[in-house]
Amino acid sequence: MPFQKDIYKSAFSVDNIIFGFDGDELKVLLIKRSQDPYGGQWALPGDIVSPDEDLDAAAERVLKQLTGLQNVYLEQVYTFGKVDRHPRGRVITIAYYSLINIAKVKIRAASFAEEVSWKAVSSISTLAFDHLDIMETCRTRLRQELKLRPVGFELLPEKFTLTELQRLYEVILEQDLDKRNFRKKILGMSILNSLNEYQKGVSHRPAMLYSFDPEKYRVATEQGVIFEI
Template sequence: MAEIKEKEPVLEQKSQFAVPYYAISYDKFFQFGLSVDCVVFGYHEKRLKVLLIKRGAEPYLGSWALPGDLVYPNENIEVAAKRILKDLTGISELFMEQTKVYGKVDRHPAGRVITTAYYSLIDIAKHDPHASAWAEGVYWVDLEEVPGLAFDHDEILEDALQTLRQRVRHQPVGFELLPQKFALADLQALYEALLNEVYDKANFRKRILAMNLLINLKESQKDVPHRPARLYSFDKKRYDELIAKGFSFEL
């Protein structure tokens, strides 16, 4: 390794970490609040939605906002994120991923609160959110119809959406979002909703099948007013493989 500078004596203007840590001035530096805000995306009937609350308390009483809460001083952040999501949707087993931290000095009227954003993606039909501690009501709002949000939540949502799309392009998604048996058109509708694009049906089919990810169930749709589509299910093994290795989906 190349040393660029000779070692120099430590300068007089020390940081708080340059003094013995037991001497740190707690009052001065340890006065941040930490919160988590959850961006829960939900998929339902070919549409992408996001879970919002109507705030039942100050500040921003009555405003729309992302569900969030303060983290306890002895609680890990991911734990807090899962706690909040669970309180809200009753479920815990699903992926939650951090996007960014938001820490503007004046972002919260109650003091210096920095917040960590997490996002996840669930099948709306399978979960039943309920108003709780935080909110008067919890609502699934179509992405196209999101109103202005409290705090800096507009920005948080925007960033989370971008991260979600980024992720969806490189990791398969679906197990939790589609029924056990589904048609290729369902999968296509899912991707079209997530990425907000439109694909050619025939080519989409070829691409997906080439991934070797689906099991042909030799079974067809019922009760559709047209030619019924063949049903498929995910090949769990191959699916996990792709999640680990990643893939590219730039149709």
């Protein structure tokens, strides 16, 4: 089967770091590899890019296969291409990261995995291949983006409280934020809709729910408002 051999002479794959937020921790979706190399170890979901497939399309496909989700936040981050990074041949990989609302995912075990699971980023210390490296690079990128663009909302349900939003920032940036200053800053940008609707069933004063409004964000940006946390 020369095809297999040729592919491995010079193949490229995509790997997708899928971030989710459960209200408490930043998580990534990992698969347990069912085959060698690295059989039985946790790895990032990914696949070989087929010859007639765009890179972005391949990343979308991997995401869809695993989560059923489409049209979610997905960005290319970096390409990893060390000669020896794959034990079976020369495979470079283009890393993407996506941000999803964790509640929307019904995990589907993919054919290439025994098991699929959300793991807290902070709890991961080894991964197959150079995937730990890849994850760290994507995590750094996420932090940068979070400060400069309104991407945090991608990790939340459509309706959220300001405290949930703040907690998300605190967890990802690994720093505490002042409640009043945070609210002042976010609300001052005029990019949220106040829904005049409240949390239910909580054993404390229920919080107002908000949603992110992309159109308001566009208008604000045009008027010179700079998103920055």
